[in-house]
Structure formats: structure tokens, C-alpha cells
Amino acid sequence: xxxxxxxxxxxxxxxxxxxxxxxxxxxxxxxxxxxxxxxxxxxxxxxxxxxxxxxxxxxxxxxxxxxxxxxxxxxxxxxxxxxxxxxxxxxxxxxxxxxxxxxxxxxxxxxxxxxxxxxxxxxxxxxxxxxxxxxxxxxxxxxxxxxxxxxxxxxxxxxxxxxxxxxxxxxxxxxxxxxxxxxxxxxxxxxxxxxxxxxxxxxxxxxxxxxxxxxxxxxxxxxxxxxxxxxxxxxxxxxxxxxxxxxxxxxxxxxxxxxxxxxxxxxxxxxxxxxxxxxxxx
Amino acid sequence: xxxxxxxxxxxxxxxxxxxxxxxxxxxxxxxxxxxxxxxxxxxxxxxxxxxxxxxxxxxxxxxxxxxxxxxxxxxxxxxxxxxxxxxxxxxxxxxxxxxxxxxxxxxxxxxxxxxxxxxxxxxxxxxxxxxxxxxxxxxxxxxxxxxxxxxxxxxxxxxxxxxxxxxxxxxxxxxxxxxxxxxxxxxxxxxxxxxxxxxxxxxxxxxxxxxxxxxxxxxxxxxxxxxxxxxxxxxxxxxxxxxxxxxxxxxxxxxxxxxxxxxxxxxxxxxxxxxxxxxxxxxxxxxxxxxxxxx
Amino acid sequence: xxxxxxxxxxxxxxxxxxxxxxxxxxxxxxxxxxxxxxxxxxxxxxxxxxxxxxxxxxxxxxxxxxxxxxxxxxxxxxxxxxxxxxxxxxxxxxxxxxxxxxxxxxxxxxxxxxxxxxxxxxxxxxxxxxxxxxxxxxxxxxxxxxxxxxxxxxxxxxxxxxxxxxxxxxxxxxxxxxxxxxxxxxxxxxxxxxxxxxxxxxxxxxxxxxxxxxxxxxxxxxxxxxxxxxxxxxxxxxxxxxxxxxxxxxxxxxxxxxxxxxxxxxxxxxxxxxxxxxxxxxxxxxxxxxxxxxxxxxxxxxxxxxxxxxxxxxxxxxxxxxxxxxxxxxxxxxxxxx
Ligand SMILES: Nc1ncnc2c1ncn2[C@@H]1O[C@H](COP(=O)(O)OP(=O)(O)O)[C@@H](O)[C@H]1O
Ligand SMILES: [Mg+2]
Numbered sequence: 001x002x003x004x005x006x007x008x009x010x011x012x013x014x015x016x017x018x019x020x021x022x023x024x025x026x027x028x029x030x031x032x033x034x035x036x037x038x039x040x041x042x043x044x045x046x047x048x049x050x051x052x053x054x055x056x057x058x059x060x061x062x063x064x065x066x067x068x069x070x071x072x073x074x075x076x077x078x079x080x081x082x083x084x085x086x087x088x089x090x091x092x093x094x095x096x097x098x099x100x101x102x103x104x105x106x107x108x109x110x111x112x113x114x115x116x117x118x119x120x121x122x123x124x125x126x127x128x129x130x131x132x133x134x135x136x137x138x139x140x141x142x143x144x145x146x147x148x149x150x151x152x153x154x155x156x157x158x159x160x161x162x163x164x165x166x167x168x169x170x171x172x173x174x175x176x177x178x179x180x181x182x183x184x185x186x187x188x189x190x191x192x193x194x195x196x197x198x199x200x201x202x203x204x205x206x207x208x209x210x211x212x213x214x215x216x217x218x219x220x221x222x223x224x225x226x227x228x229x230x231x232x233x234x235x236x237x238x239x240x241x242x243x244x245x246x247x248x249x250x251x252x253x254x255x256x257x258x259x260x261x262x263x264x265x266x267x268x269x270x271x272x273x274x275x276x277x278x279x280x281x282x
Numbered sequence: 283x284x285x286x287x288x289x290x291x292x293x294x295x296x297x298x299x300x301x302x303x304x305x306x307x308x309x310x311x312x313x314x315x316x317x318x319x320x321x322x323x324x325x326x327x328x329x330x331x332x333x334x335x336x337x338x339x340x341x342x343x344x345x346x347x348x349x350x351x352x353x354x355x356x357x358x359x360x361x362x363x364x365x366x367x368x369x370x371x372x373x374x375x376x377x378x379x380x381x382x383x384x385x386x387x388x389x390x391x392x393x394x395x396x397x398x399x400x401x402x403x404x405x406x407x408x409x410x411x412x413x414x415x416x417x418x419x420x421x422x423x424x425x426x427x428x429x430x431x432x433x434x435x436x437x438x439x440x441x442x443x444x445x446x447x448x449x450x451x452x453x454x455x456x457x458x459x460x461x462x463x464x465x466x467x468x469x470x471x472x473x474x475x476x477x478x479x480x481x482x483x484x485x486x487x488x489x490x491x492x493x494x495x496x497x498x499x500x501x502x503x504x505x506x507x508x509x510x511x512x513x514x515x516x517x518x519x520x521x522x523x524x525x526x527x528x529x530x531x532x533x534x535x536x537x538x539x540x541x542x543x544x545x546x547x548x549x550x551x552x553x554x555x556x557x558x559x560x561x562x563x564x565x566x567x568x569x570x571x572x573x574x575x576x577x
Numbered sequence: 578x579x580x581x582x583x584x585x586x587x588x589x590x591x592x593x594x595x596x597x598x599x600x601x602x603x604x605x606x607x608x609x610x611x612x613x614x615x616x617x618x619x620x621x622x623x624x625x626x627x628x629x630x631x632x633x634x635x636x637x638x639x640x641x642x643x644x645x646x647x648x649x650x651x652x653x654x655x656x657x658x659x660x661x662x663x664x665x666x667x668x669x670x671x672x673x674x675x676x677x678x679x680x681x682x683x684x685x686x687x688x689x690x691x692x693x694x695x696x697x698x699x700x701x702x703x704x705x706x707x708x709x710x711x712x713x714x715x716x717x718x719x720x721x722x723x724x725x726x727x728x729x730x731x732x733x734x735x736x737x738x739x740x741x742x743x744x745x746x747x748x749x750x751x752x753x754x755x756x757x758x759x760x761x762x763x764x765x766x767x768x769x770x771x772x773x774x775x776x777x778x779x780x781x782x783x784x785x786x787x788x789x790x791x792x793x794x795x796x797x798x799x800x801x802x803x804x805x806x807x808x809x810x811x812x813x814x815x816x817x818x819x820x821x822x823x824x825x826x827x828x829x830x831x832x833x834x835x836x837x838x839x840x841x842x843x844x845x846x847x848x849x850x851x852x853x854x855x856x857x858x859x860x861x862x863x864x865x866x867x868x869x870x871x872x873x874x875x876x877x878x879x880x881x882x883x884x885x886x887x888x889x890x891x892x893x894x895x896x897x898x899x900x901x902x903x904x905x906x907x908x909x910x911x912x913x914x915x
Contacts, residue, residue, distance in 0.1 A: 018480045019480075021480065021482060022480050022481045022482045025481075025482040025485070026481065026482065026485075029374045029377065029378075029485075030374070030378065031374075032370065032371055032373075032374035032375075033374035033375045033377065033378035035371065036371035036372060036374065036375040036452065036456075037375060037390065037393060039371065039448075039449050039452065040393045040394060040397060040449075040452060040453070041393050043405060043408030043409065043411075043412060043449065044396075044397070044400065044404075044405070044408060046408060046411060046412065046419060047404065047407065047408045047411060050411060058411050058414070059422075060411065060412075060419040060422065096306075099302075100302050100303040100306055101303065103299030103300065103302065103303075104299060104300040104302070104303035104304075106299050107296065107297055107298070107299040107300035108300060111296050111297055111299075111300070113296060113297045115297075116297075119297065119300055119304070122304065122307065122312075123300065123303055123304070123307065125307075125311070126307070126311055128506075128555075129315075129551070130506070130507075130510035130527075130550075130551070130554075132510060132512060132527065132530065132531070132547070133315075133318070133510075133547055133550075133551055134311070134314075136318060136530070136534055136543065136544070136547055137311075137314035137315050137317060137318040138310065138314045139534070140314065140317045140318050140321050140540065140544065141310075141313060141314035141317045141318075143540075144317055156310045157310075159306070159310070160306075160307065160310050160311045163303065163306075163307070167303070178658070178660060180656045180657075180658065180660035181660050181662060183625075183627050183647065183654070183656070183660070184654065184656060184660040184661075184662075184721075185662075185673070185677075186626075186627075186646070186647040186648045187625055187626075187627075187647045187648070187650075187652060187653065187654040187722075188648075188653075188673055188674030188677060188721065188722070188725065189648050189649075189651075189674050189677045189678055189725065190648060190673070190674070190677040191648060191677070192648075194677055195648075198673075199662060202664055203663075203664070217399050220401075221400070221401030221402070221403075222401075223401070223402065223403060223513060224512075224513070227531070227535070228534070228535070238401060238403065241401070241403050241404070242403055242513070245403055245406070245407045245410065245517060246516075246517065253407065254407075254411070257403075257404040257407055257408075260400060260401055260404050261396075261400050261404060264396055264399035264400040265396055265399075267399055268392065268395060268396050268399055272392075
């Protein structure tokens with residue numbers, strides 16, 4: 001009784017003040033959210049816009065409209081070469097990482113053996129280590145056994161760096177998989193092989209696709225591992241771009257960046273079709 | 283025997299399917315990490331072992347170097363500041379996500395995930411354009427608006443590095459927060475409002491504390507990324523700007539003093555783990571209510 | 578058709594099945610009934626081949642299948658959540674087993690059509706499981722097994738996912754279909770009403786042991802133990818001392834330790850005409866056609882009584898009544914204590 005009396009006495013004026021504070025407080029929260037959203041998109045948009053400028057230097061707002069920087073880009077053999085190198089390297093590291101990751105994920109989810117938790121921790125350990133340290137460690141290891149910086153060293157470094165992502169994605173999907181589906185298939189008379197291909201594998205394909213896309217993109221974009229392990233001749237695109245960004249102020253760099261943004265967008269569309277973005281967010 | 287082995291492998295049960303990944307990681311991750319560790323305590327110059335004996339010279343030398351501590355402080359304060367800024371922006375955005383309908387949610391997800399698929403250099407490059415010199419977008423806009431008359435130096439400052447890191451790492455903070463906030467039980471907020479608490483009080487006393495797991499995850503990831511990032515400081519901080527991570531890069535790639543580089547890398551990694559541990563412990567303290575009472 | 582002989586199963590140190598022996602005739606519908614965790618699912622999974630017993634044997638249609646993998650047992654299994662393949666349409670789900678058997682395409686189509694007609698799902702053939710209601714999903718799961726004409730059909734809590742009203746209707750529907758097909762079936766449930774509805778015989782289980790295996794009326798009228806009496810239907814289990822106070826109970830008690838009296842076997846009279854046991858109504862509840870009462874006796878024992886409403890006007894809480902047993906022959910004596 002006394003409680004409700006107290007609330008009533010602080011009633012009208014208190015409520016109005018509280019309402020006002022609420023409104024200001026949430027106004028601030030929404031404003032920050034809007035700013036964060038702007039911050040996420042604006043820089044990329046500006047880069048894309050600048051890539052069409054007619055001026056020989058970077059300026060905003062861009063002046064005029066031209067595609068000459070894209071033409072310039074494709075006329076530079078060095079950039080084309082490094083893009084091809086990057087594609088080749090990414091394909092390899094994606095293939096190796098998934099070949100290792102899918103069976104490992106099965107074992108870590110389905111297996112029953114002592115030390116499984118430790119095994120799981122070991123396989124996802126590289127995720128705790130910055131790319132730079134992985135690259136440096138591989139470089140030093142190479143020095144020991146006369147193994148020089150090369151495409152192969154870069155592929156190995158990227159595979160180590162990306163393996164945890166792939167394993168975790170496939171593991172998450174396997175954990176969601178209802179074991180009753182496989183039992184149902186067996187009880188309907190399907191062989192183990194048929195069950196594995198038509199039920200188990202079929203259900204984890206989205207995770208494998210997502211894993212492949214992530215490893216590929218990360219391998220293509222990665223700089224932290226690449227700076228230490230890539231061959232000085234035939235550099236990957238990320239290292240090439242790193243140098244261009246530092247020493248070249250022409251809008252051609254913006255054109256190259258825009259292409260990468262476009263590429264990322266396309267991959268994301270593919271992923272949202274195959275896996276769904278909500279699932280990806282985890 | 284072989285048949286039994288193959289059956290186990292195919293079933294995906296047992297340890298065998300994980301063995302290739304183990305062997306791979308042992309050779310190309312564990313052993314290299316051990317080599318890195320050993321290099322911090324050996325004399326290595328220009329990729330050659332000068333003296334294979336064990337030495338603490340690089341450890342003591344680094345720890346006694348005032349410059350090291352100065353650089354460490356810079357790394358730390360840049361890392362912490364950009365992590366906190368990230369949180370300040372990411373939390374409202376994740377909250378907006380959890381309160382939004384389908385379309386808005388999709389928009390937020392697209393805008394959050396697409397930067398993750400773009401290379402960090404491209405995203406950092408955008409800041410070179412935005413903050414760069416006289417023609418930089420921010421300066422030219424401010425001059426046009428009459429806010430300032432002469433361009434302010436923005437590039438090659440701590441400010442540029444912090445802003446760049448905040449923006450580049452924002453998605454890593456948003457995603458774990460979205461996960462906890464979108465899955466939360468809204469009845470508790472209703473109960474809080476029903477008991478007479480204001481919306482703002484409910485937000486700070488119910489929503490915020492209950493999202494601690496996501497906050498800890500986000501802070502951990504973003505701090506680790508910021509603290510060990512050497513690309514953004516190099517691009518936006520200019521020539522004289524240095525952090526621990528930048529030092530590692532320079533010692534190994536430019537100066538070619540591998541022992542020093544290895545020691546700095548180890549110290550970077552070790553201190554990063556310590557901070558992450560501290561964040562986790564702080565999280566546990568906040569989350570006392572979720573732990574079972576020791577009876 | 579199905580014979581389980583002395584089946585034992587451990588999960589680690591947990592002894593889940595203890596000497597389970599059960600024999601199911603051809604065309605019979607048998608239900609394993611018991612509380613959650615008593616081992617029903619495990620026994621069913623042993624029959625299906627998803628688990629291997631530690632000891633004991635399983636015989637299906639005169640063939641020892643104890644060591645046979647599930648895909649060679651010719652057993653249909655309907656899972657608790659149906660386990661329909663989400664990436665296949667209803668028709669594809671139903672055709673799955675036939676395809677695995679490399680049946681000819683035309684035969685598959687004909688068989689699928691026939692079985693979908695049997696479960697009244699013809700117009701849903703091209704839909705995906707997710708877009709179906711719970712009851713429809715259950716019928717797809719049933720059709721998927723039936724289309725293979727298995728020797729036996731096993732169903733694990735097949736009605737759990739349905740809401741109460743639909744559950745009753747589907748139980749009747751299922752019994753009709755199963756009887757129409759004439760298949761031997763073993764069902765698992767923790768719901769005694771479901772067991773009574775669908776079974777020819779019921780095996781009541783507790784703590785990994787089969788307590789009683791008999792026809793539903795036998796289980797209800799002649800429970801073999803206090804557990805069975807209590808689990809199937811409501812029961813008043815009176816220890817010898819309390820039971821002796823009912824004069825008519827003496828004969829049926831016949832020297833045993835306790836007496837089971839079903840709630841509907843009590844008659845309550847508001848007046849004190851003598852002869853009955855005195856008690857006070859402490860709780861009254863309408864169950865539809867009958868009133869259910871809790872009655873406290875002088876010694877503190879609480880009895881449950883169920884009285885048809887057309888037999889007696891409702892009694893008020895607090896009123897004093899006299900309790901008599903309507904049919905002493907329907908009381909079941911139990912050996913030992915209760
Ligand atoms: N795969 C398993 N591993 C370990 N214990 C299990 C497993 N399956 C069931 N159990 C245990 O066996 C007991 C009986 O389980 P179950 O047969 O599922 O009971 P019911 O179906 O009667 O509810 C339970 O105590 C359960 O915890
Ligand atoms: Mg069960």
C-alpha cells in the first residue's frame with residue numbers, strides 16, 4: 001500500500017521528466033546506430049565514386065565521369081599478373097583447407113575418444129594467433145630448412161590461418177544435424193554410403209560452400225600472412241595493392257578497390273542465397 | 283585391419299579423420315611457432331643463426347629499453363580506445379537490429395558482413411582518401427562549409443589511426459552483439475517496465491548486463507585485432523608512427539634483426555593474451571549471477 | 578514375429594535395460610509404456626538395430642537379427658520428431674527407401690501414390706515437410722515406412738509433437754491404418770491413454786524392466802504391481818491396515834499386503850447410515866461426465882473417488898461422507914507392501 005502511494009506522489013512531474021529523458025536517451029542511441037551504419041557504408045561508397053573521377057588525382061566529390069582508370073588498371077600487366085597469382089593461391093588454399101577441415105569436423109563432432117576436447121582446441125588454435133605471427137613463424141621455420149618465401153609458403157600459411165574458420169563452420173552445421181535423419185535413412189534400407197552422400201553430406205553442403213567462400217575471400221584479401229611469406233617476385237594482389245596505396249595517388253587505385261568491393265558483394269549475394277545471412281552472422 | 287580402419291574413417295567417427303589436419307598443423311603451425319619462440323632466445327642476424335646458444339639478451343634488452351615501453355603504451359592506448367569507440371557505435375547498431383523488422387535487419391546484416399568480405403587495405407584506403415591532405419574529403423567539406431579556413435592535419439595522427447581501426451573492426455563487434463541481442467528474452471524488459479522502470483533504465487539495467495557474453499566476445503576480438511594490427515598504423519599513421527606490431531614488421535622485414543623481431547612478436551602475443559584474459563575475467567565478474575553457487 | 582530374449586543394455590555404468598523379454602505376435606500392436614527415462618526408446622532402438630544389446634538376442638520373423646545393421650533388418654521406424662528429410666518433397670521422402678532398393682521407376686510412382694492415398698496426403702505429394710502441419714508430417718513418416726511393407730513397424734512417441742485434440746484423433750486414425758494394413762507394430766509412449774487406445778497388448782516398463790505384459794483390460798483390471806496400478810489409470814493403493822477398515826474388502830484382501838481400489842469403485846453417501854468409512858471431502862473437481870473428489874480419512878489417508886454426475890449431486894468441500902466399495906471383486910490384492 002505504502003509503495004503505491006509513493007509512486008503516486010512522485011507521479012505526474014516525475015513521469016514527464018522521465019519520459020523526456022527516455023526520449024533524449026533513445027534519440028542518442030538511435031543516432032549512434034545511424035552513424036555506425038553510415039560509417040560502415042560511406043567509405044566504400046566514396047571509394048567507388050572517386051574511381052570515376054576525370055581528375056588525375058583523388059578528389060571528392062569526383063569531377064565528371066570516366067572509365068579511364070578501369071582501362072588503365074587492365075592495361076597494367078603487373079596488376080593482372082598479381083591478380084592471377086592471387087586467384088591461383090586462393091584456389092589452392094581453399095582446396096587444402098576444406099579437404100582437411102571437413103573430415104576433421106566430423107571427427108570432432110561425432111567421434112568418441114579421449115582427448116577430443118584437446119584435439120578440438122588444437123585445430124582451432126591458429127584462430128587465436130594474428131596472421132602476422134603465423135606468417136613470421138612460417139618464415140622463420142622456412143629459414144631453418146632452407147624453404148624460401150614462395151607461392152607454396154603463402155598457400156601453407158593461408159591454409160593454417162583459415163583452417164579454424166572452415167572447421168568451425170562445418171562443425172556448427174554438423175551439430176545442428178539431427179542424427180535421427182541418418183538413422184531414418186538406414187532404417188529405410190539405404191546403405192551407409194548412400195546415407196552419407198544423400199543425407200549427411202547434402203545437409204552440410206551450405207556450410208561447406210560458406211567455408212569455401214570465406215577461405216577463398218580471406219586468402220585473396222589477406223595481407224598479414226602474405227607480407228611475410230609471399231615470394232618477392234610474382235607478388236599477390238594484396239601486397240601489390242598495399243604498395244600502390246602507399247605510393248600511388250592516382251584514382252586507378254580507387255578503381256582497383258572498387259572492383260574488390262564489387263567482388264565481395266557478389267560473393268555475399270551467393271552466400272545469402274546458399275546459406276542465409278542470419279546463419280552466417282554466427 | 284585395413285578394412286576396419288577405412289570403415290572408421292568413412293564413418294567420421296574416431297580420431298582418424300582429424301589426423302591429416304593434426305599432421306598439417308603440427309608441421310606448419312606448431313613447429314613454426316616453436317621456432318619463433320626459440321628465435322627470441324637465439325642470436326639470429328640476416329636469416330642466419332650466428333650463435334646457437336641460448337640467450338636472454340633480447341628479452342632483457344627489450345624490457346630495459348624505454349622506447350619499448352613507450353611503443354607498448356602507444357599500442358595499448360590505441361587498441362583500447364578504438365575498441366571502446368567500436369563498442370560505443372556497435373552496441374546501438376546491434377540494438378537497432380534486434381528492434382527492427384525484416385528489411386532493416388537485412389540491410390544491417392548486408393552492411394555489416396560486406397566489409398568483412400572486402401580487404402582491409404581497401405577499407406583503410408578509403409580513410410586515406412577521406413582524411414588525406416588538402417583534397418581529403420573531410421577537410422574539403424569542412425572548408426566548404428566554412429567551419430575551418432585552412433585544412434587541419436588529419437592523416438598521420440593518432441586520430442586517423444584510431445578512426446581507421448574503429449571503422450575497419452566495427453563488423454567484428456556488431457556480429458556477436460547482434461547474436462545475443464536478437465536472441466534475448468523480451469519478457470524481462472516487459473517486467474521491468476511493468477514495475478515502473480523507465481525505458482532508459484530498463485535498457486541500462488536489464489538489456490545491457492544480460493548481453494555481457496556478446497560484449498565480452500566483441501571486446502576480445504576487436505581488442506586482439508586492433509592491438510596486433512600493423513597495416514592501419516603504417517598507412518594512416520605515417521612514417522614516424524609506430525606500435526608494437528609495426529615494430530615486429532620493421533625488425534623482421536626492414537632491419538632484418540630476426541631475434542629482436544621474434545622477441546617483440548612473443549611479447550605482443552603474450553601481452554595480448556593477458557589483456558584478453560583480463561577482459562574475460564571482468565566479464566565473469568559481471569556475470570556472477572550466471573554461475574552456480576559453490577554449495 | 579518379434580522376440581526379445583533377456584536383452585540387457587548399459588550406457589557406461591547406467592544399466593538401462595534389464596533382462597527384457599517380450600514376444601509380439603504377427604499383426605499385433607504392442608505398446609511399451611513407462612515413465613520418461615525407463616528405457617523404452619532404448620529397447621525400441623535395439624529392435625530397430627540402432628543400438629546393440631550387451632547380452633540377449635532379438636529374433637524377427639524367425640531370423641536372429643541381434644548383430645544385423647538397421648538397413649538389413651526390414652524394420653520401419655517412425656521417429657519422435659519424424660526425421661523427415663527436409664530437402665526432399667513428401668513424395669521424395671516416401672520414395673527414398675524404394676529408390677535405395679533400386680525399384681523400377683513406374684513401380685515407385687504407383688507405390689507412392691497408393692500409400693499417400695492410404696494416409697490421405699495425395700495432394701501434398703510435392704510439398705516440402707516444413708510446410709506441413711504436425712499431423713500431416715506424422716502421416717508422411719508413417720507412409721515412408723509403410724511403403725516398404727516392412728516386417729514390423731516401430732514408433733517412438735509418435736504423437737508427442739501433436740496438440741492434445743489432434744493427438745486423440747491421430748491415435749484412432751493410426752490404429753485403423755495399422756489394422757487395415759495388418760502390420761506388426763511396437764509403439765513407445767509415456768501416455769497411458771494413448772497405450773490403451775492403440776494397443777492389443779501393453780508392456781509396462783520401469784527402471785529398465787518389463788513389469789507386466791498383457792492386454793489393456795488386464796493391465797487395468799488386474800495390475801501385477803503397485804507401480805502398474807498407479808501408472809495405468811488412477812489408483813488408491815491401500816496398505817493392509819487401511820484396507821481392512823472397509824468391511825467388504827476383507828474377502829478380496831485375502832491375506833495380501835495391500836489393496837488396489839480404482840476411484841470409480843467408491844460410492845459416497847452424504848448421510849451417516851453406518852457401515853461405511855467416514856471421511857471429509859477436501860477437494861472437488863469436475864472432470865466432465867464425473868466429479869472427482871479427494872477425501873481425507875480420520876487417520877490422514879487421502880482417497881481419490883470418481884462419481885458419475887448422473888449418479889449423485891455434487892458434494893461440497895467440507896462435507897462429511899461415508900465411503901463404501903461398490904464392487905469388492907474389482908479390488909486387486911497386491912503381495913508385499915505398497
Ligand atoms: N546414447 C545414450 N548414451 C548414454 N545414455 C543414454 C543414451 N540413450 C539413453 N540413455 C540413458 O538411458 C536411459 C533410458 O533412456 P531412454 O531409453 O531414452 O528412456 P525413455 O525412452 O523411456 O524415456 C536414460 O537414463 C538415458 O539417460
Ligand atoms: Mg524416449
